[in-house]
């Protein structure tokens with residue numbers, strides 16, 4: 001910023017001589033030699049050297065938004081709430097008419113920019129007579145009434161060449177109300193708060209970013225229990241900025257108390273003998289319930305597409321040796337290496353997942369940018385979970401089920417979730433099993449966008465698509481020859497054109513409780529449907545086992561997936 005303003009005075013910043021600007025309209029004439037005259041407020045010069053240090057800085061928008069309450073707009077340039085602008089993100093692509101001082105920001109948001117020869121985004125079109133937005137340019141007063149013969153003309157009759165803001169305009173504003181004070185400090189000291197209150201370690205506020213106390217960099221919480229400035233292991237992480245790693249090595253580890261299972265559950269009772277399941281008589285897929293002593297087993301059968309089997313553990317199953325209660329406690333005590341990764345498909349340094357993850361065994365697409373740890377590095381708790389998941393998979397699918405050779409551990413703090421996705425890589429076997437530990441969660445299944453309007457599923461009528469019953473009827477008529485293929489396509493297309501929803505409705509919703517296991521079986525289930533999970537408490541783990549097809553992997557990768565259960569890791573279903 002070249003100049004700073006205070007009230008109606010414009011003073012040169014950086015220790016320069018303070019000079020008073022006389023605001024005398026008569027003295028402003030057409031012949032101003034330059035609109036950037038000595039004593040006028042000046043727009044920011046893009047190539048000017050920065051002076052001083054900012055109180056906080058960030059190398060990605062995500063870390064800025066996570067660390068400072070003043071800017072929470074991950075995508076937009078302006079962060080506002082209730083018509084109040086809290087923060088404005090200006091980057092090097094500001095326009096030539098931008099003006100900023102202590103009290104005023106005049107700038108533009110997006111639009112009309114093009115990349116120049118050096119790859120910099122530059123404003124493509126400037127203010128001219130066709131854009132009459134700014135009525136405050138200093139060069140001289142002129143008429144801005146389109147159609148007037150003096151429109152966009154200076155007193156001399158010429159059109160303006162250099163544009164700068166009129167000082168009177170810059171000065172004309174209401175006095176600020178001293179009663180209104182900011183809600184937070186410019187850089188809140190979250191670190192001090194969190195070390196004082198370790199029982200909040202998994203609360204929403206604790207997975208915000210912090211500002212590095214050494215170098216003032218905004219740091220997202222990518223690690224389970226710590227913040228690391230310039231985390232060297234981000235190099236694997238698709239992070240653009242890792243090409244220019246910073247030198248500050250500050251890190252802080254949070255002491256995290258071990259939460260009892262009781263303290264993270266909202267339920268009255270842990271592990272009821274018979275669990276109520278969501279019942280909806282109109283639901284297309286009706287669950288079939290089956291009780292055994294240790295588990296209530298609920299199956300959602302989608303015919304040729306596949307099935308979802310939900311195992312709910314009862315109280316004594318939860319309490320067994322190496323069972324869910326113990327695993328929940330012990331997973332908190334070991335260092336699993338959980339961390340948050342950039343969301344796939346987003347620009348590399350932007351969004352991070354709203355859950356922590358770590359992969360064991362064979363590599364899996366979900367964490368493709370990080371090396372998977374071999375099962376030989378997995379803590380025993382992972383192997384106990386794997387044993388239980390293999391049992392559940394066999395129980396749901398039959399003895400032909402393949403043994404898992406990969407396990408993704410996911411950790412959720414308060415308000416964390418996993419958005420809609422499928423687990424259907426072509427390098428995976430058809431069965432996927434998950435063990436839930438800790439807080440309750442909701443799992444939803446729905447048809448993928450490209451199928452729910454009924455248009456793209458190889459002539460199959462998929463449960464959950466719009467106009468399912470009408471489509472089924474048409475298909476029957478087509479199958480038994482009542483409707484020829486052409487007419488059938490026309491009628492189907494007509495239905496597709498009537499679809500107004502953007503996304504499919506949920507087809508199946510599961511309430512996942514501590515100790516539950518869910519087995520999804522069928523590759524078509526992953527092809528046509530997607531699922532999401534929203535965690536509803538302060539701490540939850542999901543341990544998901546899959547079978548990655550060996551032929552898709554290198555010899556070294558295959559070695560990671562080998563393991564030998566100890567006797568007690570083989571689960572007997574009790």
Ligand SMILES: O=C(O)CCC(=O)C(=O)O
Pocket residue numbers: 408410418423434436441443512531533542544
């Ligand atoms: O959190 C869960 O229960 C499931 C997680 C999941 O869908 C996955 O890891 O792919």
Ligand SMILES: [Fe+2]
Pocket residue numbers: 421422423531
């Ligand atoms: Fe999944």
